[in-house]
Amino acid sequence: MARKEITDVFKIQAPGGKATPAPAHRPGLGGARRQPRPVHPEVQRDVRHLNGQVVGVLITVYKDRTFDIELKSPPAAELLKAAVKAEKGSGEPNKNKIGKVTMAQCKEMAKLKLKDLNAFDPDHAARIIAGTARSMGITVERLMSF
16 A cells, blocks of 8 residues: 655644644645644544643645644643743743752653653653753752763
């Protein structure tokens, strides 16, 4: 069986249960001769169980105008903001800290994101999450030493 020819791949972030065809995504989907309305119900159905948590969605459009939807894990920044109950990251992460997380919390987030991170080992994935936390102005307690 021959593989379908891919015409476009779109990456969007959709809040669970609230996915909408945002105006920024309409030109791209329209350029692929795929209207956003048919994509919208399927994305909404796939992310409904996440209840407002932002997730990455990968939409692959094929030449015959069909498409596949693949859900990714939530962005690390969203997980970290939820952990410290912050609305956004610090504008000056070296001066203004917005909260604290432990390395154990970073490991839990890394387990959730392991398939989407560029790491094979959960400890290294936790260090990636810890680096994101530091860049957001979140203090990471008990950092692993090299």
